[in-house]
Amino acid sequence: MDVRVANVRKEFDRFPALHDVSLDIRSGELIALLGPSGSGKTTLLRLIAGLETPTRGAIYFGDEDASHRTIQERNVGFVFQHYALFRHMTVADNIGFGLKVRPGATRPPKVEIRKRARELLDLVQLSGLEDRYPAQLSGGQRQRVALARAMAIEPKVLLLDEPFGALDAQVRRELRRWLRDIHDATGHTTVFVTHDQEEALELADRVVVMSQGRIEQVGTADEVYDTPNSPFVYGFIGDSSSVPVKIEAGQVWIDERPIGLSVPAASNGDATLYFRPHDVELLDGCSGCIAGTVVASRRVAGTRRVELEFGGHQQRVEIELPVEHPAAQKSRVAFRPRRWKIFPQEA
Amino acid sequence: MNTAPADAGWRFRVPSVIPGFGLTLGFSLAYLTLIILIPLSGLVWRSAALGWTDFWAIAMDRRTVKALEISFGTAIIAAAVNVVFGTIVAWVLVRYRFPGRRIIDAMVDLPFALPTAVAGIALTSLYAPRGWIGSLLEPLGIKVAYSPLGIVVALIFIGLPFVVRTVQPIIEEIDKEVEEAAATLGASRFQTITRVLFPGLAPAIVTGFALAFARGVGEYGSVIFIAGNLPYVSEIAPLLIVIRLEEYDYAAATAIATIMLALSFVMLLVINLIQAWSRKRYG
Ligand SMILES: Nc1ncnc2c1ncn2[C@@H]1O[C@H](COP(=O)(O)OP(=O)(O)OP(=O)(O)O)[C@@H](O)[C@H]1O
Ligand SMILES: [Mg+2]
Numbered sequence: 001m002d003v004r005v006a007n008v009r010k011e012f013d014r015f016p017a018l019h020d021v022s023l024d025i026r027s028g029e030l031i032a033l034l035g036p037s038g039s040g041k042t043t044l045l046r047l048i049a050g051l052e053t054p055t056r057g058a059i060y061f062g063d064e065d066a067s068h069r070t071i072q073e074r075n076v077g078f079v080f081q082h083y084a085l086f087r088h089m090t091v092a093d094n095i096g097f098g099l100k101v102r103p104g105a106t107r108p109p110k111v112e113i114r115k116r117a118r119e120l121l122d123l124v125q126l127s128g129l130e131d132r133y134p135a136q137l138s139g140g141q142r143q144r145v146a147l148a149r150a151m152a153i154e155p156k157v158l159l160l161d162e163p164f165g166a167l168d169a170q171v172r173r174e175l176r177r178w179l180r181d182i183h184d185a186t187g188h189t190t191v192f193v194t195h196d197q198e199e200a201l202e203l204a205d206r207v208v209v210m211s212q213g214r215i216e217q218v219g220t221a222d223e224v225y226d227t228p229n230s231p232f233v234y235g236f237i238g239d240s241s242s243v244p245v246k247i248e249a250g251q252v253w254i255d256e257r258p259i260g261l262s263v264p265a266a267s268n269g270d271a272t273l274y275f276r277p278h279d280v281e282l283l284d285g286c287s288g289c290i291a292g293t294v295v296a297s298r299r300v301a302g303t304r305r306v307e308l309e310f311g312g313h314q315q316r317v318e319i320e321l322p323v324e325h326p327a328a329q330k331s332r333v334a335f336r337p338r339r340w341k342i343f344p345q346e347a
Numbered sequence: 348m349n350t351a352p353a354d355a356g357w358r359f360r361v362p363s364v365i366p367g368f369g370l371t372l373g374f375s376l377a378y379l380t381l382i383i384l385i386p387l388s389g390l391v392w393r394s395a396a397l398g399w400t401d402f403w404a405i406a407m408d409r410r411t412v413k414a415l416e417i418s419f420g421t422a423i424i425a426a427a428v429n430v431v432f433g434t435i436v437a438w439v440l441v442r443y444r445f446p447g448r449r450i451i452d453a454m455v456d457l458p459f460a461l462p463t464a465v466a467g468i469a470l471t472s473l474y475a476p477r478g479w480i481g482s483l484l485e486p487l488g489i490k491v492a493y494s495p496l497g498i499v500v501a502l503i504f505i506g507l508p509f510v511v512r513t514v515q516p517i518i519e520e521i522d523k524e525v526e527e528a529a530a531t532l533g534a535s536r537f538q539t540i541t542r543v544l545f546p547g548l549a550p551a552i553v554t555g556f557a558l559a560f561a562r563g564v565g566e567y568g569s570v571i572f573i574a575g576n577l578p579y580v581s582e583i584a585p586l587l588i589v590i591r592l593e594e595y596d597y598a599a600a601t602a603i604a605t606i607m608l609a610l611s612f613v614m615l616l617v618i619n620l621i622q623a624w625s626r627k628r629y630g
Contacts, residue, residue, distance in 0.1 A: 051527050071530040078531040084524035088546040088625075098532035101542070153532055 001061055001156035001189050002027050003048060008057035010043055017043045018213045020057070025191065030183050032200035033193045035210030036236070041193040042081075044210070045159050048191065049078045061156065077150030077188070079160040083142045085134040091145050092117040092130035098153035120148040123182065140171045147179075151186070160192035164199065172196075176203055197237055201225065209233050231343045234274040241318045243290070245273045245342070252342065255311045260288025260336050270345040275337035278303065278320040283334045290317065291334035294327050308333055387608060394601040405602040410578055411587065414603075418584040419610060421495055422563030425502030426510075429559045430552055433510025440511070441518040455511045458504055463568030470501055471573045493575030498583065501569040506559030513555040517548055550625050557618040564611055 003025040010018040018040045025031055033041040046052045048059055050071040059066045066074060086094050093100075095117040099108055108116070121127050124144040134142055143163060150158060163179070164172040180203055183190050194200050200207045201221040209216045209224055209232075217224055217233045228234040235242070246253040247268050252261040261273075283289045292310030299305075303320045306327060310317065319335055327333050394402060405411060440452050458466065474481045474491040481492055491497050521544060529539040567585040574581040584607055591600035 049531055051531070071527075072533045072535065074531075075533070076531055078528065080524045080528060082522075082524060084522060084528040086525065086529075086543055088549075097529070097534070097542075101529075101532065101534040101538045149528075149532070 003157055003189060003191075004060040005044070005048065006058050006060065008044075008047060008054045008059065010040075010047060010052060011055045016213055018047075021213075021215055022057075023208060023215060023218065025189060027189055028187050029189055030180070030203065030205045031191045032204035032207045033191065033210060034195075034197055034200040034207055034237075035216075037195070038212075039210040040213040041210055042161055045078075045161055045191060045193055048157065049076045049159055050074050051078070075153065075156050077153060077155035077158040079143075079146045079150050079158075079163055081161045081163075081165055083134075083146040085142055085146060085149070087134055089133075090130060091121070091126070091132050091134070091137070094134070094145055095120055095130075095149045095152050097149065116152060117148075120152055123151075123185075124148045125178070140167050140175065143167065143175065147182075151182075151188070155188060158188040158190045160190070162193050162195065165195070172199070179203065201237070209236060211236070226339075228274075228341065231272060231274065234341065234343075239277050239318075240274055241277050243273045243315065243317050244345075245271055247271050247342065254290060255313075258288055259290050261340065263342055267342070267344060271342045272345060273337070273340055273342055275340035277305065277318050279338045279340075280319050280335040281338050282321070282325075283336060286334040289334045289336045291332060292317070294329055294331055294333060297327070297329065299323070306333065390601055390608065391605055394598070394605040397598045397602055401598065402602050405599045406606055410582070411584075411603055411606075413579045414582050414584040414587040415606065415610070417495055417498065417581065418564055418607070421498040421502055421583070422560050422566075425499050425506055425563050426556050426560035428499070428503050429506045429510045430556050433507055433555060433559075434514050434548065434552060436507070437511045437515040437518055441515060455508050457508075458506075459508050463505065463566065464572065466504055467501060467569035467572030470497075470504060470569065474500060474573065492573050493577075493581065495574075495581050497573040497575070498570050498581060501573050502559075502563040502566055505566050505569055506562050509558035509562060510552070510555035513558065514548060514551045517551040521547065550622055553618055553622055553625075557615055561611060561615060564607065 005021055005023040005025075008018060008021045009016065021040075021044060023044075033044060035041050043052065047054055050066065050069065053067065061069075061074065086097065089097065092114065096113040099113045099116065102108075117130060118127070121130055124147060126141060126144055126148070129137070129141065134145065137145065147160070147163070160179075164175050167175065176199060179192075192204075201224075204221070206218060206220055207224050208218050211232045216236075217229050219227075224233060224237050228237060231242070234240045243254065245259075247263055247270075249268075250262050250264065251258040252263060252271075252273060253259070290308075290310055292308030294306045295309045295316065296307040297304060300320075302323065304323050304325065304327075305318060305320055307316050307318050309315070319333075321327055321333070397405075436451075436455065440448060440455075471492050472478050474484075474497060476482065476485050476490070476492070478492070484491060489496070491500055525543060525547075526539055529543045530536075534542065565585065567583075567589075570583055571586055574583060574586075576582050576586055584603055588600045588603050588607075591597075591603065
């Protein structure tokens, strides 16, 4: 089922949590909503589920405006961040709940429901736990029960709010791979919210980067990482370094010196240069480069991160050097970003 | 009694890391002994002096049996009514915002605070055949004051806050997401309430029932004004005890009291066991 979010605005007591958000989700896609805390990820997810109504704009399921449908009719599976399992029901009853509350005509018989619950438990690798109560499960197990419960109703769209938020790194990685497998096996259109960019980039077909109630960029992992379209995305996804620069005569300048990068001549004025700390070219001489002295250096896994101080205003910038690079404290290093982007200074 | 640890097994719970288990348990036992156990065993002791046949004769006396029936019957009915309407009141107070909510919230506690005799007199004047409400009911052939129905009305009044105040905090604690989860799974509002929310409230409702019931069985002050106190019809057991005392028939008074005690204890114990059982399952 395609889901289309069209120019949706959501206010809570005049406070805009989402400004004019549009998003097309294709059938069968696995989409990640990524963004800092308070950026509106949960709000967007809840709007799709029908748990909130948009202040303006509409959400379409296929060609149909979903605002005319109640939550019950939307047939979405929603997995809450804190699972929201039914405490007084066994695992099997939790999973079977969505089938049990169906109106008489479409309700499968009891044995059928029980059988379906057992199949789903197999799918989420919890076979044999059907008679436990949620209080008797670990966090990761509850998470999987919540997912099985949401999938029991054969939803057209599966929505997960920080599905792995409360779990440790090891379990997260495991569940991540497993969610991908389940998605591939069932083909649900899936949207999940996460704080964790690694999770988003690794798992999703497309990543939706959000900030302050707006969608900053939508794209595959490669697109958002390699060609970020805003300073925010550059800074939020992966490591980045930035330097204030000036654009003049088709060149990028730092302190009245060109650094050897050319840009379209039209964009004169103050700007900021963004690049990845590891994506730099080290130079010997310096006619058109950024050169500075090492003021700090630390070892990060397979590389060395150094902080350079340069220019008359003692600006600092971080780059990565190979571990065997001889640069030590106070030594001079010259470089030029290999891949970079200029964003004009915000007004 | 209802806040006691609810482990039905015949073993101590493994003491938690919170220190002072021995000390607090010792203190609790000593305190309960002093405040509850010694006075009550005095009661049993007095009636034991009566001898089995005399005791049995008093217990089986038609007036005693009838008074006990009325006391327990009206208390159960009133507690049941309170469970239904008390839960609704608690729900409304927690879930809806409307002008005057705080005032209603405060009003719920009035039956706690009001001297019961005042309540009894007020209710009697309302429900008496010439009272505001009584005069409306009279043509319909419904007689409230001076009948068992009047006792039920008084006990409903007295017991309401027990249900509201035990259920209210639990409704406040209901996780909004649980309701939303039920809705996304296709449950109607009604199904959500009956299948998801209500079972979660059940332990609190049972507690509220137990408290309202216990209060109702022992209630004296408000009931004697509205009941009319006709033997065999609207005479409650506590009143019968007082009557026996006034006749200097201490043996009969203590015997009736002992029977009340035993019945109440058994009922409360059963309620507690139900609670323990449900808590064990749902954690
Ligand atoms: N029910 C509400 N009433 C008022 N404001 C709300 C409500 N829900 C969310 N907000 C506000 O809307 C903004 C977006 O909230 P949202 O929960 O969507 O953020 P989020 O991206 O999910 O954050 P997190 O990663 O911390 O969960 C926040 O500023 C929040 O304070
Ligand atoms: Mg959130």
